[in-house]
Amino acid sequence: MLFNSSEFVIFFATLFALYYFIFKEKTKSQNILLLVASYFFYACADWKLLPLLIAATLVYYGLGLAIFKTVGSRRATTLSTLGVVFGIAVLGYFKYTNFFISSFQTLFESLGLHTNWHTFKIIVPIGISFYTFRLLSYVIDISRGKYEPARDLVAFATYVAFFPCILSGPIDRPNTLIPQLQKKRIFDYALATDGLRQILWGMFKKMVIADNCAAMTGIGADYMNCSGSTLLLGTLLYTLQMYADFSGYTDMVIGVGKLLGFQLTKNFACPLFAQNIADYWRKWHISLTSWLTDYVFMPLNIKWRDWGNWGMALSIIITFVLIGSWHGASWTFVIFGLYHGLLYVPLILSGGMFKKTKIETGKWGFPKLKTLAKMLLTFFLVSFGLILFRADSLTQAWNYLGRIFSASLFAIPAISEMQDKLIMSFFIAILLLVDWVNRDKQHGLQMDNIKSSVVKWLIYFSLIVIIWAFGGSQERFIYFQF
Amino acid sequence: MHKFILKIAQFFLVCFCFIAIGFFLPPTPRAKTSLLFGEVRKDSLLKNVKTPRVIFVGDSNVSFGLNGQIIKDSLGIYPINTTIHFSIGLQYMFKHTLPYIKSGDVVILPLIYGFYLDTYDKTSEELFRMVMDVDKNNLKYLNKEQILHLIPYIPKYALTKFDPFEYVGFINNKWYEVTSFNEFGDVTAHWNEGNQYVAPMPPMSGSINPAVINGIKEFEQEVVKKGGSVFLSYPCPQDATFRNSVDIINAIQQALEANFNVLGTPQRYIMPDSLLFNAPYHLNKKGADRRTKLLIEDWKLVKR
Numbered sequence: 001m002l003f004n005s006s007e008f009v010i011f012f013a014t015l016f017a018l019y020y021f022i023f024k025e026k027t028k029s030q031n032i033l034l035l036v037a038s039y040f041f042y043a044c045a046d047w048k049l050l051p052l053l054i055a056a057t058l059v060y061y062g063l064g065l066a067i068f069k070t071v072g073s074r075r076a077t078t079l080s081t082l083g084v085v086f087g088i089a090v091l092g093y094f095k096y097t098n099f100f101i102s103s104f105q106t107l108f109e110s111l112g113l114h115t116n117w118h119t120f121k122i123i124v125p126i127g128i129s130f131y132t133f134r135l136l137s138y139v140i141d142i143s144r145g146k147y148e149p150a151r152d153l154v155a156f157a158t159y160v161a162f163f164p165c166i167l168s169g170p171i172d173r174p175n176t177l178i179p180q181l182q183k184k185r186i187f188d189y190a191l192a193t194d195g196l197r198q199i200l201w202g203m204f205k206k207m208v209i210a211d212n213c214a215a216m217t218g219i220g221a222d223y224m225n226c227s228g229s230t231l232l233l234g235t236l237l238y239t240l241q242m243y244a245d246f247s248g249y250t251d252m253v254i255g256v257g258k259l260l261g262f263q264l265t266k267n268f269a270c271p272l273f274a275q276n277i278a279d280y281w282r283k284w285h286i287s288l289t290s291w292l293t294d295y296v297f298m299p300l301n302i303k304w305r306d307w308g309n310w311g312m313a314l315s316i317i318i319t320f321v322l323i324g325s326w327h328g329a330s331w332t333f334v335i336f337g338l339y340h341g342l343l344y345v346p347l348i349l350s351g352g353m354f355k356k357t358k359i360e361t362g363k364w365g366f367p368k369l370k371t372l373a374k375m376l377l378t379f380f381l382v383s384f385g386l387i388l389f390r391a392d393s394l395t396q397a398w399n400y401l402g403r404i405f406s407a408s409l410f411a412i413p414a415i416s417e418m419q420d421k422l423i424m425s426f427f428i429a430i431l432l433l434v435d436w437v438n439r440d441k442q443h444g445l446q447m448d449n450i451k452s453s454v455v456k457w458l459i460y461f462s463l464i465v466i467i468w469a470f471g472g473s474q475e476r477f478i479y480f481q482f
Numbered sequence: 483m484h485k486f487i488l489k490i491a492q493f494f495l496v497c498f499c500f501i502a503i504g505f506f507l508p509p510t511p512r513a514k515t516s517l518l519f520g521e522v523r524k525d526s527l528l529k530n531v532k533t534p535r536v537i538f539v540g541d542s543n544v545s546f547g548l549n550g551q552i553i554k555d556s557l558g559i560y561p562i563n564t565t566i567h568f569s570i571g572l573q574y575m576f577k578h579t580l581p582y583i584k585s586g587d588v589v590i591l592p593l594i595y596g597f598y599l600d601t602y603d604k605t606s607e608e609l610f611r612m613v614m615d616v617d618k619n620n621l622k623y624l625n626k627e628q629i630l631h632l633i634p635y636i637p638k639y640a641l642t643k644f645d646p647f648e649y650v651g652f653i654n655n656k657w658y659e660v661t662s663f664n665e666f667g668d669v670t671a672h673w674n675e676g677n678q679y680v681a682p683m684p685p686m687s688g689s690i691n692p693a694v695i696n697g698i699k700e701f702e703q704e705v706v707k708k709g710g711s712v713f714l715s716y717p718c719p720q721d722a723t724f725r726n727s728v729d730i731i732n733a734i735q736q737a738l739e740a741n742f743n744v745l746g747t748p749q750r751y752i753m754p755d756s757l758l759f760n761a762p763y764h765l766n767k768k769g770a771d772r773r774t775k776l777l778i779e780d781w782k783l784v785k786r
Contacts, residue, residue: 020483187483225679469641
């Protein structure tokens with residue numbers, strides 16, 4: 001059930017009516033309703049693996065209570081370690097078993113050793129990477145004494161399975177969402193209308209930018225027959241597609257959350273305007289990056305602090321290899337992570353890693369040339385990383401790169417249906433302009449400074465017309481696969 | 483909450499009015515140049531060409547894969563290529579062709595393999611536009627389910643009426659225009675163009691839809707009632723595309739030979755890349771000539 005589908009509209013309209021009219025101001029009942037709706041939503045995507053989600057919820061609920069009872073003792077440490085190992089083991093089994101089997105098989109065969117191993121038919125549960133990270137942070141933070149466990153099982157289960165975030169995040173921390181689930185929620189007009197605006201902006205990003213870019217970046221198997229310039233254009237457009245797809249999805253998620261009275265974690269902060277790679281990762285998929293910073297990078301960095309910058313570089317490389325691997329069980333993702341980790345090294349050595357970047361603007365509010373150059377460089381670096389991200393194999397990524405940097409790089413890119421592409425460029429320009437103007441706000445359509453309701457409604461209707469008339473064919477969200 | 487519901491209602495009311503206006507506006511100039519409007523001329527051929535004649539019904543593998551002039555010269559009968567687009571669906575194609583069938587007509591169906599695995603009463607944006615833009619009378623050829631399935635296309639269709647590029651400055655693809663067809667209904671606009679790279683289609687999955695076989699049988703019975711005859715033929719797939727789905731194609735061949743009069747075999751119509759134009763079933767001039775000659779040979783064999 002995609003957020004931009006008619007099925008979801010019916011599902012959500014029913015939920016909304018029940019939530020605010022039947023269960024009005026009854027927190028417990030509202031939570032039960034949300035839990036049932038969340039399980040229904042998950043079951044629509046993959047009902048066979050719903051028991052796994054429920055079992056994991058019960059295990060971690062119990063673990064949280066047990067850890068809290070003995071917090072500060074060795075038993076608490078053992079239990080939290082058990083929780084982490086269990087979570088990683090489940091995630092590892094579903095996501096990485098076949099990857100390890102085939103990798104070891106290749107290794108042994110390259111050494112001349114014959115193996116008779118077979119990969120398994122394992123269905124990866126949808127959203128497992130997202131809800132496992134929620135559960136892991138829950139037990140780790142309780143053992144660290146950061147907060148008390150949730151005693152209300154319904155609230156905890158709703159936190160784990162909360163339908164807007166279950167499939168692709170954001171990875172809300174327990175102390176962000178559980179307290180909101182425990183307090184009384186009444187309809188908030190301003191929050192709800194802001195949520196609708198954010199959904200509308202998310203739909204524009206997803207349906208107009210991402211889905212149309214998908215038609216242009218789907219170079220597929222025949223990439224060796226495309227010119228270098230066409231592939232380069234496809235590479236740059238894929239970066240835009242990826243951003244519009246994932247941030248569009250997140251805008252819809254946060255908007256849906258607002259309609260139900262929740263403030264979910266912000267996941268994007270205009271990463272296309274990042275001025276270096278550290279800045280980019282502070283703005284891209286923030287909930288994942290901050291999760292790994294807190295639970296992987298910081299502990300490693302503290303452990304290796306005596307090694308100075310090299311210790312930090314090693315910590316960051318390990319963190320990024322994990323970020324890459326989190327996306328999927330493939331060497332392309334591992335190398336994608338390594339690539340980003342290595343891009344950090346010059347920043348660490350020059351002491352620029354933690355420096356907050358400031359956007360310097362000129363006369364018309366546009367970035368100064370130096371700032372723009374940094375943004376473009378970061379954009380290109382990220383785009384080249386995404387070649388690894390979307391490639392089926394390292395060989396394909398290498399050949400793709402080789403094809404880009406061939407003599408045909410200077411050929412005119414093969415662009416069919418030029419007029420449609422011109423319209424697309426116009427919409428991309430709108431996206432960038434709106435993002436730029438609202439870069440310090442929560443989302444692109446946060447219109448605090450527009451007082452005229454006529455102007456506001458004109459903007460809404462223009463967007464609706466654009467979405468309906470120019471929306472591409474409905475593509476799955478890229479991050480659903482993770 | 484009251485205010486919120488009221489605003490939402492207002493919002494949808496305005497949207498509804500907008501869509502209603504767009505829906506009833508006439509087709510845009512851009513839409514009028516679409517290949518779908520080729521149906522008007524093809525209908526005129528069906529109506530006016532005298533027997534003996536051979537009528538081709540199907541998808542773009544026929545419009546991009548036939549040279550009617552060769553048929554006319556070698557067999558002395560007038561070919562009418564009614565084919566336009568796969569997405570229009572068999573049900574519509576058959577219902578739309580039947581009223582024009584005359585005694586003595588030969589109808590050949592060289593359908594792309596995907597048809598046999600697909601739904602019989604297909605719906606698509608192309609079908610929607612065939613009804614809304616080309617001729618609203620075409621609505622009578624659709625069943626209730628199709629009409630219901632076409633409703634979701636209304637908002638997008640209506641809102642394109644407000645797109646300025648639908649009126650000025652539009653550039654269509656010259657191979658997919660109303661003017662791309664010759665006097666027999668074959669697409670010839672690409673005959674002087676160079677070949678494009680054609681990626682093979684992935685393996686087909688699924689099984690033969692009995693509703694499609696029954697639909698063809700019903701069509702055949704209706705044609706026979708009117709004094710005509712129906713033959714099935716095979717499409718002209720790219721070599722690699724054929725190899726990707728050879729098992730399913732064999733199953734389709736068996737099903738067709740068991741139920742219908744069939745011309746040739748699937749293997750005869752496999753095309754090398756050099757005879758393709760821009761898609762695994764779209765042929766260039768040489769390809770169209772070769773396919774036409776093969777079809778004539780198979781036809782002569784049956785006639786003997």
